[in-house]
Amino acid sequence: MNLLRKLTSVLALTLVFSAGAQSAFAQESRGPLRIEITEGVIEPLPFAVPDFVPDSAAATELAQQIGRVVAADLEGTGLFREIGKEAFIANVTSFDSPVQYADWRAINAQALITGAVSVTRGGRVTVKFRLFDVFSGQEMGSGLQLGGTTASWRRLAHKVADTVYSRITGEGPYFDSRVVFVSESGPKDNRRKRLAIMDYDGANVQFLTDSSSIVLAPRFSPAGDRVLYTSYETGFPRIYLLDVSSVQRRELGAQEGTMTFAPRFSPDGNRVVYSLSAGGNTDIYVLDIRSGTPQRLTSAPSIETAPSFSPDGRQIVFESDRSGSPQLYIMSASGGEARRISFGPGRYGTPVWSPRGDLIAFTKQNQGRFHIGVMRLDGSEERLLTASFLDEGPTWSPNGRVIMFMRETAGAGGVASLYSVDISGRNLRRIDTGGAASDPSWSPLLP
């Protein structure tokens, strides 16, 4: 229990973002073993995860699986490289025996993660683990113990990997999180869409709606307990609020003769900012969830859509074609004057404020290609991270280091998939969701 509490405080500490620039990552030295993320090419840090030691035959399979998920999480960042078991000189057969550093130095494992797994009657799992800095011959931080149900074993593995990642990079964790998205099937002219939720790495896909109506662009609440989305279940696009655990949903802000879409939560989870189309004109509104009272924030004949709150709730970034083509603007959360922040060639859309508050991720369309990019709040330092026939709809990892988005291939057989990319532009990866997928929204770190 003490150890678990320690873990919670470690996680809480790393969530307090250093206010510095995103490139000044891992500023404070945490001993010799650390990864500093810069704009340059990174040499992934070699690590070893010997099979976690099971306390009984019943724990053997789980111990192996947990070790595999920890290794996959770390490798998936592109910052770490696992040294395979075939290279091991020795193995770890007891969690409490002293580490033979020489054995791990010989195979150039800079970090070593050891663990033990026990399963109790009643389906409880306990995972203990330690992280070692092999070349300085020291344990890095103290060992931790985590507990949960056997059904939640992947979350325990993600928490282990999150702790290792945070200790070595100095960054906030993000593996113990989920993604809500649109699962797609059927031909391009009659796509079936349904809401689904999964672990951040594509495991444990579960459906939240059926495919009887078109559903679009789900968005997680700041606590991860609710989802906003757009559905055509009345025949017209309308906003719905869905409770993740009960899967109960209700319509929000319906006004006869209008269409509502592109909803997102305010950082306190009490309000929804969205677009409403009436008489052919689309503007931005904000609605108090409890009272249901809408307030209009923009009032222009142009299209105003895709609003996203700043993490402090004071400002809103959105997309407007008031200049003649879609560009990004920032206004106060109460409306009023907006300042344009995108000035490069092409069309900009779907802006999303980073959880650290310092960057805006966006979709850009230029010369027949689509890109996911990031820029600072004044539009400077625009950086395009991806390019393809159709990349769209960025969403931020809880620690603001990684962006997930949708990529759709061209042609009659075009298919949408989810991808992630580091905000440095490195480590582009396709996420296996077990089928076509679009419109991802990343949850906060799970409690």
Add this chain to the structure above:
Amino acid sequence: MRHLKKTFLVVALLGLGACTSPGQYGNSNGANMDGSDASNPSSPAYFSQTVGDRVLFVVNQSSLTDEARETLNGQAVWLNANPEYDALIEGHADERGTREYNLALGARRANAVQEYLLSKGIAASRLQVVSYGKERPVAICSDDTCYSQNRRAVTVISAGGLSS
């Protein structure tokens, strides 16, 4: 309000009952959606096949071309002659834009058609609009031969007179 809901229900029944997908969302290209006789000038089938149920738009635009106005003049004549029917105007966009922007663009296109029909004397109570953005393309290749067909507004006829 009750009127609108009932009207939509009828549209949905026609769409589901009388034709298989992709007949919904204005993909029919004039098939006999409701089983009506296309040679009967008062039938919805005549409307979609002979009068023309759709108008096309230029990239990122919602203004009506001369050709579109001509089609809509015919739609207005038909709607004035057949007051027992209502219409749902669907706005669509091609796939070269973001989901949100295309929903807003589809709303603009549907509205342009609605405004034109209103100006020709069709009662506002008979016209509804919906945008599908890029969700329901009628042609699925990824070049302008398809995109130009997808940038459309389709007037879908429904038996609205039943609810009045």
